[in-house]
Amino acid sequence: MSHLHSRHRLNLFIERDHAKRLDELAAKKGVSKSSIVAAALASWLSPDAADQREAAMAKRLDRLSRQFEKLERDQNIQIETLALFVRYYLTVSTPLPEAHQEAAKAQGKARFEQFIEQLGRHLLRGRSLVRxxxxxIQPDTQRLDETAALAEAQERAQEAAA
Incomplete structure (x- = not known):
């Protein structure tokens, strides 16, 4: 047997759970446990393994950054929408005379309860209220679907590029 093909025997101790998973993987792949451990060690010791891990981590971080930016953008839109609505409401709402305030409170309570019920139903349906x-307003759904498909394709392309 040549020197290049000789092997060195090691006795290792591993966690019971790792041993079980190694047994399962070896049986599933039809290979020896030694070959799995050797491949994992070769990968770990490879000079470019650190670069590969770093590249994979950078890719994940980039994807998370893009998702966070989308969330931040959506949150800013929500805040601005709410602020605009409150400003509009406060601008156009007229004060009620004292005699009508109790009835207005009761009506407001009923409307709020109805709002909460509608919100719950809407969230269960999972559709966008904006859509x-x-x-x-504009029932041209084919154009809307095409626009949504284009936007989704652009997002997938951006994620694939990163």
Whole structure:
């Protein structure tokens, strides 16, 4: 046997759970446990293994950064929308006379309860309210679907590029 093909025997201690998973993987792949451990060690000791791990980590971090930026953008839109609504509401709402305030509170309570019920139903359906309102205003759903498909394709392309 040549020197290049000789092997060195090691006695290792590993966690019981790792041993079980190693047994399962060897049986599933139809290879020896030694070959799995040797491949894992070769990968770990490879000079470019650290670069590969770093590249994979950078890719994940980039994807998380893009997702965070989308969340931040959506949150800013929500804040601005709410602020605009509150400003509009406060601008156009007229004060009620004292005699009508109790009835207005009761009506407000009933409307709020109805709002919460509608919100719950809407969230269970899982559809976008913005899309529903847009469809009511502009029922050209084919154009909307094409735009949504284009936006999704662009997002996938951006994620693939990163």
């Amino acid at each position: 529903e309102v847009y469809e009511e």
